[in-house]
Amino acid sequence: DAKTTQPPSMDCAEGRAANLPCNHSTISGNEYVYWYRQIHSQGPQYIIHGLKNNETNEMASLIITEDRKSSTLILPHATLRDTAVYYCIVSLSSNTGKLIFGQGTTLQVKP
Amino acid sequence: EAQVTQNPRYLITVTGKKLTVTCSQNMNHEYMSWYRQDPGLGLRQIYYSMNVEVTDKGDVPEGYKVSRKEKRNFPLILESPSPNQTSLYFCASSLMDTQYFGPGTRLTVL
Numbered sequence: 001d002a003k004t005t006q007p008p009s010m011d012c013a014e015g016r017a018a019n020l021p022c023n024h025s026t027i028s029g030n031e032y033v034y035w036y037r038q039i040h041s042q043g044p045q046y047i048i049h050g051l052k053n054n055e056t057n058e059m060a061s062l063i064i065t066e067d068r069k070s071s072t073l074i075l076p077h078a079t080l081r082d083t084a085v086y087y088c089i090v091s092l093s094s095n096t097g098k099l100i101f102g103q104g105t106t107l108q109v110k111p
Numbered sequence: 112e113a114q115v116t117q118n119p120r121y122l123i124t125v126t127g128k129k130l131t132v133t134c135s136q137n138m139n140h141e142y143m144s145w146y147r148q149d150p151g152l153g154l155r156q157i158y159y160s161m162n163v164e165v166t167d168k169g170d171v172p173e174g175y176k177v178s179r180k181e182k183r184n185f186p187l188i189l190e191s192p193s194p195n196q197t198s199l200y201f202c203a204s205s206l207m208d209t210q211y212f213g214p215g216t217r218l219t220v221l
Contacts, residue, residue, distance in 0.1 A: 042214060042215065043213050046210060049208055101154040104153075
């Protein structure tokens, strides 16, 4: 599985968009980009995933560059409850493989 | 409500006393796995199971056993716990592309 690089920490003002970057320059053609988050010491929570195209769901948007070497998770209107560690993971479909969690980005949403 | 449950949530035990952490999911998922999380090391996979009676080692299987006799349950067994197994443990299940994690079990081995 390809490795990912994320900034260790970011701040965001409440109500503003949070843009979390991820580099995955060694991603292969059949690997997906997954985003999970972990609030305090709770179990990680799935946010979104994508292969090539941009994706949006009720939680977030995922923007994947055309060369697929990087991506950005966008939380459109961050709230204090979005304060968490966000993990960008590149993997084959999680139905057949494990998720390799890096150190992630600690997002602090401030009032 | 779709969920993964783990029991116990907190456990303090002593070296060598066998213990089992249970994991159950109500989503009829075939794939289940166990992770441990340690400061500075992130989440690491211990064991996984692709279906009933099919299990395999993850990255850090030493000192652990698992079984998968029914689709919904995937217990983690520590036959002789040691202090280096003090950790936060998560069970997960998945169908297709989304993994659902349990709330975690914080284990302390004295």
